[in-house]
Amino acid sequence: MKRGVFRKPKVVVFDMDGTLINSFLDFKGLKKKMGFSEGASVLEAIDEVVDAQKKQRLCQQLDEFEMEGARKAVLYKGAVEFLNFCDEEGLGRALLTRNSQKVTQLVLKKFHLNFGLVLHRENLQEPKPHPMGLEIVCEFFKIHKNDIIFIGDHLHDLLAGTSAGVRTFLFDNGSNNLKDWGGKADFVFEDYSSLKALLEDSFKETE
Ligand SMILES: [Mg+2]
Numbered sequence: 001m002k003r004g005v006f007r008k009p010k011v012v013v014f015d016m017d018g019t020l021i022n023s024f025l026d027f028k029g030l031k032k033k034m035g036f037s038e039g040a041s042v043l044e045a046i047d048e049v050v051d052a053q054k055k056q057r058l059c060q061q062l063d064e065f066e067m068e069g070a071r072k073a074v075l076y077k078g079a080v081e082f083l084n085f086c087d088e089e090g091l092g093r094a095l096l097t098r099n100s101q102k103v104t105q106l107v108l109k110k111f112h113l114n115f116g117l118v119l120h121r122e123n124l125q126e127p128k129p130h131p132m133g134l135e136i137v138c139e140f141f142k143i144h145k146n147d148i149i150f151i152g153d154h155l156h157d158l159l160a161g162t163s164a165g166v167r168t169f170l171f172d173n174g175s176n177n178l179k180d181w182g183g184k185a186d187f188v189f190e191d192y193s194s195l196k197a198l199l200e201d202s203f204k205e206t207e
Contacts, residue, residue: 005167005186006202010143011092011116013134015152016099019171020079021107023069030065034058041156043098043127066103075111076173078192083113085196089203092116092141096124096133098156116141128156131164158184169195 017023031038036045042062049055086093094117097104101122108114117140119133126132138145148166150157153176161168162184170185172178182188189195 006199008089008199008203009091009149009167010147011094011137011141011149012086013094013096013137013148013150013166014115015128015150015154015157016095016097016104016107017069017073018153018173018176019076019151019157020083020113021073021075021111022173023066023073023107025065025069030062034061043121063100063102066099067106070103070106070110073107073110076171076192078196080111080113082192082196085200089199092143094137094141095119096128096137096150096160097121098127128152129159129163131160134160134164134166155181155184 046058093115095115096119101120104120121127124133145166150161150166151169153171153173167186170188172190
């Protein structure tokens with residue numbers, strides 16, 4: 001593990017689906033229904049569709065899939081307590097998701113969550129795995145990339161985090177494929193309460 005991994009950040013950035021909420025999104029099944037390969041990324045694959053009508057149909061299908069996910073979604077255990085811990089420690093909070101504005105707002109409202117900055121695919125030109133979202137977080141909060149911890153559950157998150165050069169923590173939510181991805185993360189954790197305890201100790205040491 002790199003030194004300083006648990007050093008106190010100024011801002012914690014969270015992915016949404018699979019990280020804060022379990023929205024039971026079966027992207028594998030969706031891609032099959034859409035006729036995309038298993039390894040494809042849905043947003044990028046839809047982007048490449050030339051036929052306008054087909055593209056519109058796929059966008060609608062994705063929209064319905066994500067809305068359904070938001071309706072079913074539940075918070076992961078300890079996530080709210082961890083968000084409160086960030087507040088108690090005076091850390092800023094941002095949300096960085098590939099989901100749509102509509103679904104993101106629905107989720108935030110449903111769980112009474114708020115963030116200093118919310119980036120979704122409508123207000124961010126380049127979604128993850130591009131590092132743009134994390135670069136915007138730095139500009140918005142006027143902080144250096146070293147002052148960020150980014151928490152996600154997917155390869156997109158790890159790639160965005162590592163190419164932005166920020167500390168990137170992977171949440172093992174029980175359904176992501178850590179065998180292939182875990183090594184790319186600065187830290188892998190299984191539950192928010194142990195992450196909170198670990199950071200609490202580390203912040204005390206460095207105070
Ligand atoms: Mg995710």
